[in-house]
Amino acid sequence: MPNWDADLYLRFAEERTQPAIDLLARVAVAAPRRVIDLGCGPGNSTALLRQRWPDAQIIGLDNSEEMITAAAKSYPAGAWLGADVRSWSDPVPFDVIFSNAAFQWVPDHAALLPRLFHMVAAGGALAMQMPRHLQSPVHQLMLEISTRPEWNDRMERARTAVAVESPAFYYDTLQPLAARIDLWETEYQHVLSGPHAIVSWIRGTGLRPYLDALANDDERSRFETLLLAGVEQAYPRHPDGMVLFPFRRVFVVAYRS
Ligand SMILES: C[S@@+](CC[C@H](N)C(=O)[O-])C[C@H]1O[C@@H](n2cnc3c(N)ncnc32)[C@H](O)[C@@H]1O
Known part of the structure; x- marks a missing residue:
């Protein structure tokens, strides 16, 4: 991690919050009493849940101390739980189990999702969104740079840190358990100020496992320089100097009968 x-x-x-807005807009659960935001990060997605369901008990859960601290700072009255989704469970069911941009970091979705779905109350929903852009140029560049001989033998974990399956996989995994499933993909076209902004974006998420595997700042800076050079080629500037950063995401809402 x-x-x-x-x-x-x-x-x-x-x-980063727009997909959470789009996911939440499609959750057809009118007045949930208990809601949890798994991988709540700094609390941006949890704030949306609070806005939509002000009367619900809403818990934000994350296994990063830094993120949970930031979330608690942004909303001290909230219920924040430092825990790992892989081992977390709760005997009291939730009307909505929500997760925006977190499960890509959690392995073995075939086991994880049925386990979580069993914690959804009757009439409730499991709603999740994950980036599905492993085929994008920036991800392919990170993979390619990671195979350079100077650090290749330290990169195996980084290369497998993020795992997201196809929509068909999520359908087949949840359909036998669910009353109804909504699933879709959206490719956002983020307008960013230039190639450096793409590197800066990815530094906050997908690049982190690669940087963590490197020995020192010199190596990290070299990795980023190589990445920026590739990004400049792959995402050309438009006449106004901006770049388009296409970003595909998969959304799933599974309802319990
Ligand atoms: C990209 S952030 C998403 C934050 C927020 N949900 C949002 O919508 O922007 C992913 C979060 O998932 C958390 N996370 C990753 N693996 C986790 C795990 N196994 N258990 C709990 N949280 C996890 C990370 O700590 C991080 O805060």
Whole structure:
């Protein structure tokens, strides 16, 4: 699990929160009493849940101390839980189990999702969103740079840190348990100020396991320089100097009967 930097993550707060807004808009549960936000990060997704369901008991859960501290600072009256989704469970069911941009860091979705779904109350929903852009140029560049001989033997964990399956996989995993499933993909076109902004974005998330595997700042800076050079080629500037950063995400809402 990489270390997290809440400030760096929130540098693109608007773009990172939009998918949570889009996911929440499709959750058809009218008045849930108990809601949990798994992998709540600095609390941006949890704030949306509070806005929509002000009367519900809402818990934010994250296994990063830095993130939970930032979340508690942003909303001290909230219920914040430092725990790992892989081992967390609660005997009292939730009307909504929500997760935005977190499960890509949690392995073995075939086991994880049925286990979580069993914690959803009757009439409730499991709602999740994950980036699915492993085929994107920036991810392919990170993979390619990671195979350079100077650090290749230290990169295996980084290369497998993020895992997201196909929509068909999520359908097949949850359909036998669910009354109804909504699933879709969206490719956002983020307008960023240049190639360096793409590197800065990815430094807050997908690049972290690679940087964590490197020995020192010299190596980290070299890795980033190589990445920036590749990003400049792969994401050309538009006439106004901006770049488009396409970003595909998968959304799933599974309802319990
Ligand atoms: C990209 S952030 C998403 C934050 C927020 N949900 C949002 O919508 O922007 C991913 C979060 O998932 C958390 N996370 C990753 N693996 C986790 C695990 N096994 N258990 C709990 N939290 C986890 C990370 O600590 C991080 O805060």
